[in-house]
Amino acid sequence: MYYLHHYFNPDFNYKSLAPLEVSGGRVEYQCLGYVQNVVAGQTLAEIMPLEDTPEHQRDPRFIYSTFHLPCGPNCEVHPKNPNRIIASANGYVFYHDGLISIKKMLNVRGNIGLQTGNILFVGDIAVHGDVQTGFAVQSRNVLVKGHIESAKIKALHDIVCLSGVKGAAIHSVETEEGEKHGTRHALPSSLLDAGGNVRLPFCENVQIRAKGNVFIDGSCLHCIIYTEGNLVVKGRLQGGTVYANGVVYVEGQLGSDFSSPTRIMMGYDPFAFLQLQKMESRIAYLESKVAYFKKLMARGEVMVLEHGARHALAVKKLALAQKRRTALWRQLVLQEEEAKQCRVIAPGKVMPGCEVAIGTATFTTDTMDSGKVFLLEEGEVVCRSSRNSFGAMY
Amino acid sequence: MSQTPENGLGEIIQNIYRMTPQGKQESIFACRPVKIVLHEHGTVIGRFAGALGLRVADEFSAALNDLLAEQLQKVILDLSRTTISSSGLGVLVAFASVLFGLNKRLYLFKVPAQIKERLDSLELTGFFVFLEEEDDIVSSLVV
Structure with missing residues (x-):
């Protein structure tokens, strides 16, 4: 007799899930375990002689009289250990028609x-x-x-x-x-x-x-x-900020009817900007924390004992964040070749209040216009008519 | 910040290690195959040394799930001395999935190059956050 031991839950049912219970009787309603992930090569089940499995762990549904490996789609027998079923692809595992299956x-x-x-x-x-x-x-x-x-x-x-x-x-x-x-x-x-x-x-x-x-x-x-x-917007690009390093094409309208600032920043690695912004935000938060703990500790010895360690940690984290910010600023260099290729193409309306920055040069529109291309020429952002710049295209 | 020779996690957790009679450092919170170092602000740093494969996977998974009962903000696993099979990767992904349900991420510290290559080939690197230096650990601790 043989027993098929599972390394996943064979009775998993995505329709009857329960939230995770954590300490204090709280439940996390966002943590339901909706899917059983498996990765390629992971062992899903293993067949072994029945006597090797303790009685209290046996499920009668998986006791077989013959050697039986229920391999379904995206599952295979382990090449070196023929007692095991492994996943041949990343996906989720489930039982379907009596076979262990994986769907990608x-x-x-x-x-x-x-x-x-x-x-x-x-x-x-x-x-x-x-x-x-x-x-x-x-x-x-x-x-x-x-x-x-x-x-x-x-x-x-x-x-x-x-x-x-x-x-x-x-x-x-x-x-x-x-x-x-x-x-x-x-x-x-x-x-x-x-x-x-x-x-x-x-x-x-x-x-x-x-x-x-x-x-x-x-x-x-x-x-x-x-x-x-590249960024392509077939309607309006209105408000907000775009960090790009290729072509920004806005077919409908660039900018807002009510002059809400619309900014396009190009010429630098957009994700370097993102890292810097995150770091600035973290530094501002840590500075406020350091000031907060300092204020608490000024109240007396008891407060120093209670908050000293956290104050020291906040100071240490702040120093590391400032060091990291300096390193990020050093890495933020103008990508000159990419900057020359950067374009903002607006065949439709261009409203006042749009700022286009390529590298260190900027251009801000102050009148309503249409059919414009913004590009970098001799270190300045210039605004050309798209009809002249692209001829028969428009 | 000085590094301890055993674990490379530094001063920040030195005060909760003790010296054994043999002169080695070990965590005062030893829990099954994962040595858990519980930081007082809800950041859990766990270290697993050895081969994380099928035989250990169940116990490893149970040790990680025990952590979920605590009110933790962050989980960092030190894998600097670990080798992992596909089943071990499956356990890490399952745990990352549970943490994702709690709007948290699983941090992996000093992942060996072979494991990172494996994660890359299976397109799993995006599900974890990788920390390389001790300073990264300090930066990620919750104040």
Whole structure:
């Protein structure tokens, strides 16, 4: 007789999940364990003689009279150990028709919200509903058919949303250490972070980080965009800041009817800017913490004993952050070759109040115009008519 | 900040190590295969030395899950003396997935080059945060 021992939960049911219980009786409603991730090469199950398994661990469903390895799709027998089933691809594992199977793509047939919790998946994910406010998704590629609200989406490659992204402007951020602090300016609450391209029909109050290109089929309002590739907006680019180092093409309207500042910064590594901004924010937070602990410790010996260690840690962290900031500033150098290729192309309207910076040179529009190209010439940002610059193209 | 010869995590946690009769340093919180160093501000630094494979995976996973019962802000795993099989990677991914549900990330300290190559080839590097230097650990501690 043989027993099949599983290294995953064979009874996992994504429809009956329970939130994680932590100390003090609290439950974390965002942690539901929606998916059982497995990686290529991971052992899923092992068949062994029945007598080798303690009686209290035996499940009668998995006792076999003959040697039986239920290998399904994307599973295989271990080449060196034929008693084991291993995964041959990254994905999620489940039982289907009596076979251990792995699927590389996760379909969430609804919203990502209270029913699913946050989802981290090693393959590709397709969300058939919305990604609701306060939730997060991370996977290889992300496709969202509904809307993305004030949520965080992170993909190793591409992010595509078919219905649009609408965040909110907030005045507090959470650091990577989980500390919340206020910010002077409002920041978008929705974050899209892609290692590849991002494609959206429209976006509002979103922070987009893309190592590839960003395509927006409609309008882009009050967003902060970091892209190492190109940005294409077929509607309006209104408000917010774009950090790019290639071509920014805005077909509809560049700038706002009400002169909300619209900034485009080019010529430097966009993600170096991002690191610097994060570091500035962290330094401001740590300075406030150091001042706070110093004020507490001034009250007496008891306070020194209670808060001394945390004050010392905050001072140490502040010194490290300042050192790191100095190093980042040194690395922020003008990429001269890329700067010469940078273009902002606006065949539609160009409103006053748009600032285009390429390297250390800037240009700010002060009148309404149309059909313009901004580029770097002899160290200055110049504004040319796109008809003259591109001839038959326009 | 000086480095201790044993673990490379430095002064910041030196006060919660003790000297054994053999003159070696060990954590006062030894817990199954993962030596847990619990920082008082909810940052947990754990060290696993050895081969993280199928046989240890269950116990390792249970040790990590025990941490979740605490009110922790951050989990850092020192893997400087670890070799990992695919099953071990699966355990790390599963734990990172649970932490993701808590809006936190799993920090890996001094990951050996071979393990990093393995993570790269399986496209898993984006699911973790890598810390290389002791200063990175200090920077990531919660004040």
